[in-house]
Amino acid sequence: MKKLITTLFLFASFWANSQTSLAGYWYGVAYVGTGTSANSYLVELIINQNGNTVNGIVNYYFRNTFRSFKTNGSYSADDRQLSLYNIPITYHGSNSRMEVDCPMDFIANLRVARAGSNLNGRFVSKENYRYTCPEIVFDLQLNKDANNQDSILTALRQFKETYQVWSPSATDTLVSTVVLQRPITNFVVNDRYKQRENVILDEIEVEADSVRVDLYDNGEVDGDSVSLFFNDKLLASSQRLSTKAIHMDLKLDSLKEVNEIAMFADNLGSIPPNTALMIVYDGRQRHEIRLSSNLSQNGVLRIKKKKKPNQ
Incomplete structure (x- = not known):
């Protein structure tokens, strides 16, 4: 009986840990404020996890720009909260003549279901920018097909910070x-x-x-x-x-x-x-x-x- 209980406990622990892993490719849409479509960002997050410590890459498109940054943070298994720090996010009121960055933190909660895993949360401005840069809310989905540890480590290894402005040429x-x-x-x-x-x-x-x-x-x-x-x-x-x-x-x-x-x-x-x-x-x-x-x-x-x- 004790062996059965021990086996069930170990299985439950393994299942819980596998369900709360953040490692992988996450993607989705982020909106300024409470979800209006006027200013949206297309976001991809590549995460590598080592216990409570995480590192990764944040990619996002906003209007005609693509940006990519390395990031570090932490994960609390107790409340399933992921925190990433000091990410420069293009201010939603920027235009082609002047683009301004908002220093922001990424705060999200992991939700796990049979249908898939999600990171629901928001980009939150640093204290000095709270009244200038509004929150940006998002719902990111885990891409199961790209959830490969080797590809994650390769992406981190080959990372180069990127700022691109693209529009069709002749x-x-x-x-x-x-x-x-x-x-x-x-x-x-x-x-x-x-x-x-x-x-x-x-x-x-x-x-x-x-x-x-x-x-x-x-x-x-x-x-x-x-x-x-x-x-x-x-x-x-x-x-x-x-x-x-x-x-x-x-x-x-x-x-x-x-x-x-x-x-x-x-x-x-x-x-x-x-x-x-x-x-x-x-x-x-x-x-x-x-x-x-x-x-x-x-x-x-x-x-x-x-x-x-x-x-």
């Missing part, structure tokens, strides 16, 4: 695919699209009745494949993201207050999640939007028609 404006605005049939993609959560990543206002849309891979071309929906109707399936544009000319539905473009992930490429740069042009203004999607969420851009002054 050679990037080549078009690989032209998508016509007419629904196509793919029962598998349609069914899976409906099963996933639509996450509003950005919202823009345009003046024209139609827009030109170009979609590119947002970083390293890694085999991302996506399907595109306009107002929940499938327009293109299994399109490979690259430095050449997937091009669409879309007429907005005047009967709708909001039109939506959704990006559905057919796969995750070699570097999850799927991230894309979408450029929307209404004849007067060019908008650059970062979209992200994974196997449980579709990234969505909302487009509103700007009201005329007399309306």
Whole structure:
């Protein structure tokens, strides 16, 4: 009997420890304040854990910039809280002429379920910046497919601090695919699209009745494949993201207050999640939007028609 109890205790301890491991690749969307889509960050966290000590890499996209930093912190198993310190986060009010950093700490709680593990929390400003830099809330998911200790250690070993500003150059404006605005049939993609959560990543206002849309891979071309929906109707399936544009000319539905473009992930490429740069042009203004999607969420851009002054 004692042997049985001891065995069960050891098994329970092993199971608990395996469920609270932080090591791996985490990714998701972070929002300024309480979750509005006006200013969003695409975040990836690579974590290596040694007991209560953690170190890793924080990568994030904000508007047209990509940044990458090494970080250190601690993990409390009692309350499952992860803390990472002194991470420079681009201030949400920055513009292309002046970009300002907010020194912030990463505070998150680990939630474990059969469906997957999540880190729910926020970036919190240092004391001297509390009234300038608001909290940035996030929900990061563990990528089970990339949860390999060797790849984590390799990423940490090969890390170089990165600050990149990317936008398509003259050679990037080549078009690989032209998508016509007419629904196509793919029962598998349609069914899976409906099963996933639509996450509003950005919202823009345009003046024209139609827009030109170009979609590119947002970083390293890694085999991302996506399907595109306009107002929940499938327009293109299994399109490979690259430095050449997937091009669409879309007429907005005047009967709708909001039109939506959704990006559905057919796969995750070699570097999850799927991230894309979408450029929307209404004849007067060019908008650059970062979209992200994974196997449980579709990234969505909302487009509103700007009201005329007399309306």
